[in-house]
Amino acid sequence: MTWKIRPYRPADEAQWLRCRVLAFLDTAYFDNVYREKEHYANPSIELVAELGGQIIGLIDIECEAEPGSVCSPPATPKMDGKAGMIWNLAVHPDYRHQGVGKALLEAAIALAQPLHLRRLEAWTRDDAATLRWYEAQGFEKVESYWHVYLEGGEVDAAISSAIPGLSPRHLFAHYQGDNAAQIQKRFRRVHECSRYDLILI
Numbered sequence: 431m432t433w434k435i436r437p438y439r440p441a442d443e444a445q446w447l448r449c450r451v452l453a454f455l456d457t458a459y460f461d462n463v464y465r466e467k468e469h470y471a472n473p474s475i476e477l478v479a480e481l482g483g484q485i486i487g488l489i490d491i492e493c494e495a496e497p498g499s500v501c502s503p504p505a506t507p508k509m510d511g512k513a514g515m516i517w518n519l520a521v522h523p524d525y526r527h528q529g530v531g532k533a534l535l536e537a538a539i540a541l542a543q544p545l546h547l548r549r550l551e552a553w554t555r556d557d558a559a560t561l562r563w564y565e566a567q568g569f570e571k572v573e574s575y576w577h578v579y580l581e582g583g584e585v586d587a588a589i590s591s592a593i594p595g596l597s598p599r600h601l602f603a604h605y606q607g608d609n610a611a612q613i614q615k616r617f618r619r620v621h622e623c624s625r626y627d628l629i630l631i
């Protein structure tokens with residue numbers, strides 16, 4: 431039996447969510463869990479890979495109707511124009527390294543052609559295999575910042591609550607300062623979050 435790429439259908443939602451959770455379980459996004467599928471304000475390309483009735487991969491791209499309405503500013507002014515944001519890309523761990531991710535991306539790019547997108551944008555954390563995959567597909571790293579998770583005493587030492595009696599025990603923070611080395615040393619869970627762009631036209 432072989433897998434096929436097809437458009438997402440509302441009836442896929444439960445399997446889509448399960449596939450996404452399983453795909454992220456051994457990555458830096460292991461606790462980024464959705465209980466409902468995202469929907470998008472702009473036109474979107476939403477595809478799944480299906481094998482014998484099972485969803486084994488997925489990609490969601492939100493396509494800008496107006497430049498700058500969804501994606502980051504272009505890396506260079508000459509890349510001005512509409513872009514597409516890859517909000518979700520995941521392949522079930524039992525089906526990795528079989529070309530499913532590449533096929534999902536290629537099918538999405540073909541569907542994006544009439545929309546005249548100049549580039550695709552993706553943000554991803556520091557999983558070496560995932561970064562390699564983006565680079566192998568032709569994406570280039572443009573910029574990055576840091577995702578920092580603070581727990582218990584780490585929160586107490588960094589943040590004070592403005593509400594008497596309320597003490598945060600978990601905190602997720604963005605770090606965009608210039609001393610990432612210190613942040614990495616001080617906190618146990620720190621991820622570099624990198625932007626990758628793929629030039630289309």
Ligand SMILES: CC(C)(COP(=O)(O)OP(=O)(O)OC[C@H]1O[C@@H](n2cnc3c(N)ncnc32)[C@H](O)[C@@H]1OP(=O)(O)O)[C@@H](O)C(=O)NCCC(=O)NCCS
Pocket residue numbers: 453454457459518519520521522525526527528529530531532533553554555557559560562563566
């Ligand atoms: C990143 C991800 C989407 C890639 O999907 P995939 O289906 O495993 O990717 P592909 O099969 O297209 O390519 C993966 C590798 O398999 C290789 N490959 C492709 N077809 C192959 C085949 N038939 N036989 C053996 N290897 C193959 C590719 O060359 C590629 O190698 P590389 O990574 O060294 O470049 C997937 O691993 C994943 O879901 N990861 C976890 C979630 C995640 O990080 N998502 C990213 C967005 S945050």
